[in-house]
Amino acid sequence: MSTQQGAERLELLQGTLDLLILRTLIFGSQHGQGIARAIQQTSDEELLVEHGALYPALQRLEERGWISAKWGISTNNRKARFYALTSAGRKQLVKETTKWNRLRAAIGRVLEAEEG
């Protein structure tokens, strides 16, 4: 089962979950389970998203005003809480993405230098 092979997957770095959620929502509003699925799928099942940790994160983002939420009906006709990116969230996404890219590049350089 894909979900049972979690042990082999990568654990998320501290603080990156927010970035991934924001990024996922850029394609349109989505409910929590959908966000979890999307992250897993787009990372080619490499990233492990603990579903339980997802919701406090969503709550936090909502409180900061980066995403908004309302109850709706999912594609398979179930009640779910849908999240959408706000304009503040869009700006935050740009900022976080830039930061992440710089961080990744910097860590990459350090690691390469060690190798070389």
Add this chain to the structure above:
Amino acid sequence: MFRFNRKASDFGAEIEAHIELETARLQEQGLSYDNARTAARRAFGNVTHAQEHFYESGHWLWWDHFWQDIRYGLRMLRKSPGFTTIAVLTIALGIGATTAIFSVVDATLLHPLPYPQSEQLVTVEDDLPGVGAQDVGMSVPEWQDLQRSGIFDYVSPIGGGDVNLTGASQPERIRFLNVAPNYFAVLGVKPQLGNSFNPEDHTPGFTLEVLISDGLWKRAFAADPRILGKSLRLDNDLYRVVGVMPAGYHDPGRTAEERSIEIWAASGFAADPAPPPLRNSRFLQTAIARIKPGLTIAAAQSRVDGLVAALQKQFPVDYPLQSAWKVRLVPLKETVVGNVRQSLILLLGAVGLVMLIGCVNIANLLLARASARGREMAIRQALGAARKRLMSQLLTESLLLSLAGGIVGLSILYGTKTLLLQIVPESLPQLNEVSINWSVLLFALAASLVAGAIFGLAPALHAGRLELIPMLKQEGRGSTGSGEQARTCRVLVITEFALSLVLMIAAGLLLRSFWDLLSVRPGFNPQSVMVVRTWLPVPNDPATDAYGTAAQEARLLREILRRGRMLPGVEEVAIGDVAAVPLGHGWRDLNPYPLMLEGREAQSGETPLANRSTVTPEYFHLLGMSLLRGRLFNESDNDKAPQSAVINEAMARKYWPDGDALAKRFKRPADSSWTTVIGVIADARTESLAEAAVPEIYLSAYQRRPKDLAIFVRGRLDAAAIPVDLREQVQSVDPGLPVFGAQMLDDAVSASLSSRRFSMEMVGLFALTALLLTGLGIYGVISYIVSERTHEIGIRLALGAQRRNILRMVLRQGLGLAIAGAAVGLVCALIVSRLMAGVLYGVRPVDPLTFVGVAVLLIGVALLACYIPARRAIRVDPLVALRYE
């Protein structure tokens, strides 16, 4: 922000929805429902953890804690109803009393005067500091200069007086105010009916228009809606009513008299009956003014200073440099309430002290409880409660107590407010009605919170410093409390003791002063004497004055005396002026009379001064004043005879210390003829019971034409019938004379002590409260100590200790606290009583009897308070005590 106030149930529903969605997805992959659901749950991880995480990040946490604390606090308070009742009642007492005094302070000191933009209102006072004279009054040209200066919107001189009103249902003596036509424009008030004077009216003399008060309109004119345009006579002069002032309107004034004006007459002060408007004739008593908007009082003052300097240069003869003429602008409010501020603040201080004692008391009780609950606190801490939470919970309990106390106190205050308002002396400048309004409620709330914080802090801090391990080790026994805590308790009780000792000594000194005054021999006999007043009109036109000469007036006085003697029960009758009524007069009626003594005219130094009253010959016998030398007046001391005077012993001793005062002569500087002293009488305390020897001069009513008359009657009087009978008799002689102000003389004597009585009663009440609270406080601490030591006492008894010794041991502990407190308190009281020297009579500020008496009383109360717990201690059954937990 409420979009974040998401409910936990909503969060739970979302998690449930997630698991449903995941289950559905896994079912699509071919799993059975049960397997899919289990897998979805596993993938989700710890649901409870997620929910807790949500809860703790939420904004409900604080609220939940708070609510929890309140519920817990209420439960704890319900569990010990005795403690709760005592604490709530103590605070109720403190808050109730403090709020009551505050409501008076609020109405008099804190509220602005009830006129629009009242901060722009000032009184204008002229001083001549060069010759040591203050508030000397103003001349008409000075008033006109101020009016034209551009500093003020309006300036209006005011001069009060009494006037005979005729033309209404009854001739009456009423308070009237002589003002400029712009007076009501200064105050910014409008009549309820008709118009006020035209502020731009510049008629030089009286305008012949008057406004009347709502009270007079209802009383004398039966609220006649067509009153406007009607005529009435004031001292025989004819005026027309142009307006009626609204109900509840009061003039700014220091005394009840000044505030309850009933007729306003406008004048330009520059024609009859006023003297010619000369610059150095300062006959305008005082003036009030409205400063132009945008100008502060300080700015206006500096511009007035400039004007004064210019006038001094322009009129050097009228303003000699050595008199150093100054014009001072005093905020109107300061003029009105300035002289009561100190006593009110003093009273607020005294009541605050009582409240502080109450707080200390409750702090003690709470501290005792806190240590009894030490194990509870320790266990809760051991189970993971944060110290901050424990402290906030204890504080919440204290605040609950104080709020409950505040509510009870306010309810009591509200229920008894009509009663309390009667205690407030009439002399208080209550332009704003004393009431329980929002600011008073706010004060009560703040006082409750502060009180709660004060007495809640000690136990809360104590809980914050709790040592866990030793506390838990004490096998189920109530903790004996740390040494530090016991010390805090003792210090609190000693403080309490000292504070209440100070209050009680203050009360004791006031009580002794009052007692001495009551038992003083006044030198006259006020028993079965009634005084009734009348007033002879002084019209502006001398031709209409029926009592213009001494002979004319003497005829009237003799007729009133003759008719008075025939009334039932009357044995003696005399007539004097208002100044002759012992103790009954305010400062306005006293006119210390500057004198020149024959043979010493040129003498420099202090001008001889004496009070002066005018009386008929019967006066001295009626009041039981005894002649020492010479003779009293007789019927022949009339306008044909030389002016004569009777003086008192104090006057004779002061101004003719060597040799006999008899046949000596004196006069007022302006008089043309001399007055001869014909007799000396014994001193009587007619000015004030507190003053033994004030120089007094008595003049003959048949020589001096007094206008403000007081008719004295003595006998077995029917107090209800005499005023009516006398009015009938006086008005059958002259129907235009008002008869008013009937009063038994012994009532006047006790009324003269009313303000002393008020402060004595208030401070006494506070002191009693303090005594009660201190008694409760020491009782609480000693019973706590006893209950803590039950185990120990049990052991002692089991080992054969005498019960007497145990009793002595407990009492000694209470006594030690009491003596320490008394020592500290006596030192403080020495300082406070020195500050009180001005209000004391007959006792020295360091009165040994009061000091020792109060200290003994307080220690006695302390011993009594200790005795109850001490008896409980010796009744301890050793068997029970040893098992006691």
